[in-house]
Amino acid sequence: MDQVRVKKGRSLWWVVHSWIGLKLSIFLTFILATGTFAVFAHEIDWLVTPPMRASPRSEPIASWGAWAQAAARAAPDARLQTLYAPIDPWFAVEAWVSRGKGAPDRVYVDPWTAKVTGRHGWASVHRFLRQAHRHLMLPTKIGIPIVCSLALLLAASLASGIVTYKKWWRGFFRMPRGGDGRRMTGDLHRLIGLWSLWFVALIAVTGLWYLVETLGGNAKIPKVPDVEAGPMPTGVALDRLVAIARRADPALDIREIRFTPDNGVIFLGQSSAWLVRDRANAVVVDPATSQVVARLDGRTLNIHQRISEMADPLHFGTFGGLWTKIIWFLFGTLLTAMAITGTMIYAMRLARSARSDVGSLKIAWRGMGAWGYIGIALILLTLILTPGAIGGAS
Structure with missing residues (x-):
């Protein structure tokens, strides 16, 4: 009797796991992929934006004052708003200059010579990936809850995967079996899932925290006193x-x-x-x-504020520089692959049981039902809203 209950329980968890992995696979894959690439968004911008590049030198870099002065002179009709140090030695200094309306422009300055290397608008790969991943280019009060609701599903998928995988702790070094596409894909899916347990849990917890913040649980930001406005120093x-x-x-x-x-x-x-x-x-x-x-x-x-300040470094892996970003990118890629292989497993299982000539993709699409259309619609809406969203206000 107890074994029957255990089997029924596992069957229920399997239904939950399969539903999440199939019904929301398109939308989930999009969010996971944009988040993965967002880890290296600045580096991608560096590749496509020549003014962002700098050649490291042995001599000391110029001062903050020299950088600010160069940026201010390059945009005499604008107000110097923010100045960022180079992310890595091969990056230029980035300055944001604002004319008071719309989004600021970016001015890039060589860290060693303090000479302006170029100017760029607000739109960038970083802005696209950040806003697409965070709130689908929608107003944040609408977009963030939609995206962060996936954290609940990730947590449920994590729990259901552990329950349905018997003696899962033995599978860390179990290599995928060959000879059968469905069996090999299933083994690969489970292997990736086991090694990604910590990462799935981390992304789910930080995603849930973002949801809490959006719903009103955000920590208070310390206020600084007002001072009289005057000319900004360079x-x-x-x-x-x-x-x-x-x-x-x-x-x-x-x-x-x-x-x-x-x-x-x-x-x-x-x-x-x-x-x-x-x-x-x-x-x-x-x-x-x-x-x-x-x-x-x-x-x-306080504890509330500390959790809030820890969320971003943990979610994107920026706390350890290039090495932690590489780790986060690799596991983000694995997590995205899990979303894809989960859909493949479902489609191949149905195709085999039905002995149908219908292709696996068609079977997977049919299995998604209305949720497939919802996922496609959200992605298309994000792309449609992109030009106005990343070219407008920050």
């Missing part, structure tokens, strides 16, 4: 403020400078706190008085 004036910020937090590795009209100059980056976004560590300086008016330290965050 050149030597900015370098003096950089020195002040570094004295205020000697451990701060400045990765970004924001020139705000109401809160002065904000220096952000990585400091003593580990596994947080750059914005968790900051020194705010009033450019008129050269006084530090606020300091943010990631170590002082």
Whole structure:
């Protein structure tokens, strides 16, 4: 009697696992693929945008002030908004300059010579992948819940996969069997799933956190005091403020400078706190008085704020630089492959049991029912909205 109950339970979990893997396979594959490529979105932009490239040199790089001055001179009709340090030695400095309406332009500066290498609009591969993966180019209040609802399904798929795979812990080194396409695909699907357990759990948990934030559970962002607006410093004036910020937090590795009209100059980056976004560590300086008016330290965050600041580095694997991004990209690729092989398994199983001449793709499409059309519609809607979404406001 107990064995019958166990079999029925596993059968129910198998139905859940199959439903998720088949019905939502098109939409799930799109979200997983865009998220995987988003890990290296900046690098892809680097490949297609020559001004982003720099040639590493042995001599010291130029100062933040020199970079800011070069960007400001390249766009005298715009306001310097943000300045980013190179992501890697072969990247140029990136400055955002705004004319007050619409999205900012990007100005690229060579880190060593402080000479402008080129200018580019707001649209980029990074913007496309980020916005497509995050909210399908829809308003965030609509798009984020749709995308993040997949985290619930990933968690359910993870649990159902473990339950239906008998003695799964023995399968980590079980190589796929050959000779039969369906059997080999199934073995490969299970093998990838086992080695990706930690990654599926991580993506599901961080995705659920994004859903919680969108529904009103977001952590409060620390406020900084207002200061009187004035001309934004560049050149030597900015370098003096950089020195002040570094004295205020000697451990701060400045990765970004924001020139705000109401809160002065904000220096952000990585400091003593580990596994947080750059914005968790900051020194705010009033450019008129050269006084530090606020300091943010990631170590002082409460649990709610710390979880919020950890989500992005964990979700995209950016916390360890190039090496963790490679790992996240590889496992993202495996996860995307799992979504595809799951559909293949279903189609081949039905084709074999029915002994039908109908192709596997047609069988899979029929099995998706209305959900296949919904997935295609969401992807097409994303592509249709792309020109206005990534060319408009940030």
